Amino acid sequence: MARSRSGRRSRNSNPSPRGAPALFPGAGVSPGSSARARAEWAGGPLRLLGRWKGRGHPVVSPVIHLEEGRWRSGARGGSLWSGVGSQVHLQVGRTEVVRSSLHPVFSKVFTVDYYFEEVQRLRFEVYDTHGPSGFSCQEDDFLGGMECTLGQIVAQKKVTRPLLLKFGRNAGKSSITVIAEDISGNNGYVELSFRARKLDDKDLFSKSDPFLELYRVNDDQGLQLVYRTEVVKNNLNPVWEAFKVSLSSLCSCEETRPLKCLVWDYDSRGKHDFIGEFSTTFEEMQKAFEEGQAQWDCVNPKYKQKRRSYKNSGVVVLADLKFHRVYSFLDYIMGGCQIHFTVAIDFTASNGDPRNSCSLHYINPYQPNEYLKALVSVGEICQDYDSDKRFSALGFGARIPPKYEVSHDFAINFNPEDDECEGIQGVVEAYQNCLPRVQLYGPTNVAPIISKVARVAAAEESTGEASQYYILLILTDGVVTDMADTREAIVRASRLPMSIIIVGVGNADFTDMQVLDGDDGVLRSPRGEPVLRDIVQFVPFRELKNASPAALAKCVLAEVPKQVVEYYSHRGLPPRGLGVPAGEASPGCTP
Incomplete structure (x- = not known):
């Protein structure tokens, strides 16, 4: 997954002007053909696809160099190395082995943090492996390697380089192509407006005082409250005020994540009466809204179980849905x-x-x-x-x-x-x-x-x-x-x-x-x-x-991604290739 950084962010944090890519060595190697490797990075996800023509069992080994120094790794099977400082190297991972293939495609994905203000050097090496796929490539035959920076891949989205042997000699006509994809998730917020009709009356001498709660279903099936509307007094056909919520808060930037809506009759003593509920996803909400069918039966499970004739306790309608896209620095760079x-x-x-x-x-x-x-x-x-x-x-x-x-x-x-x-x-x-x-x-x-x-x-x-x-x-x-x-x-x-x-x-x-x-x-x-x-x-x-050149560049350039995003957001200009201006509402769909 790629993250862009205005600060270093975790995978699930709201995206900043910088990003994180993931590296996916997704191809094989063979003399005379281009290699693909998929990669995703932090700051913006990347996918690297590598292909190689030759014999044996290839592994692609991506290597990441965060400052100065050299990298080693293995492939025809592949591994990812990371290093900080001129002599410290850390192998992050290695692809699976693709056996007996001249054009292997690797499925292994690597995630790397991407920072605009740093020179992050990568090295991909291709090996013909003879034994079990481990972290070490010492016993494997080196077929060639390629070096580039993460910034080059981000800026070009696809980098093709010849594979080189030791001392810079060409490995025949073999080449590797690295493709970058931003996987940091959808940045932005959602504006939602709900209303209901014909809700059950829970009060004896007046009508219900309904309010709605929207929950996100977490991976452990627990419920996380996303938003609670205001109470509409004495009304079985309430119209709740519109509200805004980040896509991260709503569904963790996963549009298929289950959501649950509960409708209650307010009680001043805190013993609210349950009216009904329904489940959906943000993806379903968008599609239903586009088709003009964004309404759900508000169901009380107890009533449904006891009464055969029971249909619902009212209907909840999604009156409005707008998705406001907030573009990141990576979006603009990868847009050209x-x-x-x-x-x-x-x-x-x-x-x-x-x-x-x-x-x-x-x-x-x-x-x-x-x-x-x-x-x-x-x-x-x-x-x-x-x-x-x-x-x-x-x-x-x-x-x-x-x-x-x-x-x-x-x-x-x-x-x-x-x-x-x-x-x-x-x-x-x-x-x-x-x-x-x-x-x-x-x-x-x-x-x-x-x-x-x-x-x-x-x-x-x-x-x-x-x-x-x-x-x-x-x-x-x-x-x-x-x-x-x-x-x-x-x-x-x-x-x-x-x-x-x-x-x-x-x-x-x-x-x-x-x-x-x-x-x-x-x-x-x-x-x-x-x-x-x-x-x-x-x-x-x-x-x-007395600091390293990398530290100087980091200090000097740290604000640039934020400044780039601020300018284009103020102008309402989206990254090239995306038709919805930055910050503009896209009715019912992600731009």
Whole structure:
């Protein structure tokens, strides 16, 4: 099962902007054919289907790598490994063995937590096994393996890679295909309205005072109260007020889970008189409502047992049913939403002469500087969600050739027509090549770059689709000098598909930068206009200086999934391929 995470969630918790996938090695392997493996992950369920052509008894072994390090596992039969840290590896599981098949399909399902802000490396290995299917593959013949990240599978939904032998040699023409499916369940809430007619009269001198209770039947057959309506006084044909309940509370996100409705005659002393009951499921309720037949006999089992002519103690009618879908971050990513990454680098003089080892821009061949650490940590995550792997790289605060005029918005590859670089490595190379060609100057103005990215995001907004979201990473060594303009630019950007991450490098006092991060209050423009959404995350690099790149990325990107969902929910835009806008009621059915 896949979960998306705005926080780490359990399998049955309400979905957050992140997810959990499950890995299903569901295919076999054989030279010259594609392998399928099914997988589900937390943050969003995934199914991985693998196929392999060859001889023997195949097992596919998915391996999950949560930070740095390598994974091992076995297949033609398969196993799943998980690891935290560069040397710690944990095998999570292994598929069943499919015997004597050149195109095996594995049914084993693995569940893995998915977190957008972490690089989660996976490795699938295929083995020809000769003995009982155990957890170890030491005695089996290695047929090939494939590595990828969980983010790549989430973003593409299907990843096909060749199987490689040791030392990177191709395993013939064998390949494996990994398919991802979100299994986190239906996110959202249900709006229900009940009425009844011709209920039994339980009172001597007046009519019944009915109320209705809705229960969920748990796995142990115990009843869990979901909702109790108000009491309608002195009425045998009550109309109860509509109520809302999460799908998780109603049926644990299982639409076929039994539900039970009980109708009572209210008694002020607490000795309520039982009128009747009926059983149904949310699936049945939806179907009946769509067909205009959403009514049930309210039956008292004792009366039914004693009287042959007994039919019911009234009829309960489902007057209205609306399902409000709440989409998750995984829904948008797996719907094809691309994350476009832009980095803006501070080239002001306060960084120090790049030729001096004390400079924040000093290029040490053995140790990346703080700018590079932050850039690579965040960029490595974002690149998995951008299909063309091209990233805009901008600079500000420097005098640039040929006239050496100060610019607060220039392409560090010096191509004003195309400021994009090939991959994160391309951005790193452009940054290193840029340093000797510019003169560090000032001031530290970032509003021009925010406005530039906002213009691109505004063009995307006009498409009316959840297809492109923009992340701007600003790396700076000091407090911005155009604070008023920056606040204005952020307020405007808060209405666009865009998030801003500011990383403060060096030892400057960044206290004044905290105002841009809305955690302590609502950011307002100089005119008093508030941000529509909190889109800024500020992180002083020194607080994470000794942490791993993974920890830095996790801290910096943790809010992005929530911001993505907030934007598209506010616009009422569903993930591509789903026709019901986010949060809009779908009468009687799940969108």
